[in-house]
Amino acid sequence: MDLVEYTLPPPPDQRVPDPAAFAGIAIEGVSKAFGPKQVLDGTDLLIHKGETLVVIGRSGEGKSVLLKHIVRLLELDEGRIWIEGEEITGLRTRRLMELRKKFGFLFQGAALFDSMTICQNVGLMLSEHSGLSEDQVRARACECLAMVGLENVEDKLPSALSGGMKKRAGLARAIVMEPEYILYDEPTTGLDPITSDAINDLIIKLQKELGVTSIVVTHDMPSAFKIADRMAMLSRGKIQFTGTVEEVRTTDHAMVRQFIEGNARGPLGAF
Amino acid sequence: MPILVTNLGGLVLLALMHTGRGALLLRAIVVQLPHAWRMRHLIYEQMHVVAIGSMPLVLTTSVFVGAVTAVQAVYQMQAYVPMKFLGVMISKSVFIELGPVLTALVVGSRLCANYAAELGTMKVTEQLDAMNIMAIEPVRYLAMPRFVAAVLMIPTITILANGIAIFGGYLASVLTLDVTSSTFIEGLRLFYDPLDVIGGLIKSFIFGGIISLSGIFFGFNTEGGAEGVGRATMTAVVGSCLSILVADYLLAIVLFQIVFGR
């Protein structure tokens, strides 16, 4: 047990006076519990339009849960979330579906449809929501697969792919509709360093060329430093720190230091 | 004793709760029915799932059901009832009861397990979430085609099963029971009432709905990994079978006593 007392600054103020007028995503006081376990506990977070925000935090702190709340895959217990000034809690299904079309979501476990081929997986959204012909859908799907470095896997089933390949196919599926927002849940975990870096470049390219707003959850610190405009650390159900890459590198916030140095001693504890 | 009562009470409560939520699912599916034509390829795919592999099951079950009915009928009729009534007994019990109910139980369980396990796996591996986020409603894309396929295919298979069962009864009677072919066929024509067949098919149509709803409902509500999928599948099949038996009783009253009754 650590006997050292750490003094931690209070969580940063992450609220805007009028979230309904905020361009981007505003998360205010979101709480979520699963049974007795309080995962999110009054989380505040702002994501500005066009930025890449990297969310770091230890395993099991609720990063994936936070991402899912943004697109309402989970219903929050308390708090409010605005997307471009529109509050998503209590939104009607039809409108919610419209809003979701602006989003790409890379699941931590890829979540490919295992009864469909890779090409059908990637192209599904196009064939459902755009008037493109079958050939056009296929061409676009292959284009996206090439962007993540996958070739000649179009007609394979997901079960025939390695973990890292599934992850990349999931990424191709997330970007196929050229969404305005992309939520990445650990895009580079399970990838070799070279592929990881190519994925980093892709994330940066999407932001620069298409103006995509991204939230990236990752444990991969080199990748985080490379792609982030801003970083936020989630711990104990709250965002404990936000800052630019420079601020993260130089901060003396004990939690952030412990995390980026990968130290078993510190306010976060080891287990 | 009190434990039994509370358990029973809990069970009834649970059943009612599920029925309520099942009704909501049914409504959600019905709302999506206008899309059925546009999504016919998915429906065909699911109809294929029902048909393929069900045939050996249907064939075996039906032949033996028909044959057993014949043997039992002959045993009960013995010397009291003329053998020309054999065909009537077999056809009436097959058309009204055995064909629809056994098809629903046997083919239906297989189908229900298929639906629950596949959708349950999709749920626990976040594939349903992925679909939702792609603005594709799982009820429209997954549930509706399965529901339509079951509602169309279960009666179709029942018709087939009816035919095979009658044939099985015929074979058993003629080959082993000393009933002549002409006596058997005369019996079939005697008291033939198309309402029997229609009533049986209405039943199996509703059974198709019950089977698919149970599989889809428990599949969509699966929690917790492989174990959860196993549990969901089991619950779905048990729920489907029990509901079929209860519904069979209610439908017997509604159809054959009230609607078709004099």
Ligand SMILES: Nc1ncnc2c1ncn2[C@@H]1O[C@H](COP(=O)(O)OP(=O)(O)OP(=O)(O)O)[C@@H](O)[C@H]1O
């Ligand atoms: N559907 C669920 N039911 C019950 N508990 C859940 C559910 N989803 C998440 N949790 C719990 O919420 C907590 C946070 O989970 P989450 O997946 O968000 O962690 P994470 O920060 O993404 O971790 P990792 O980095 O390992 O992916 C965990 O303790 C987990 O047990």
Ligand SMILES: [Mg+2]
């Ligand atoms: Mg996670």
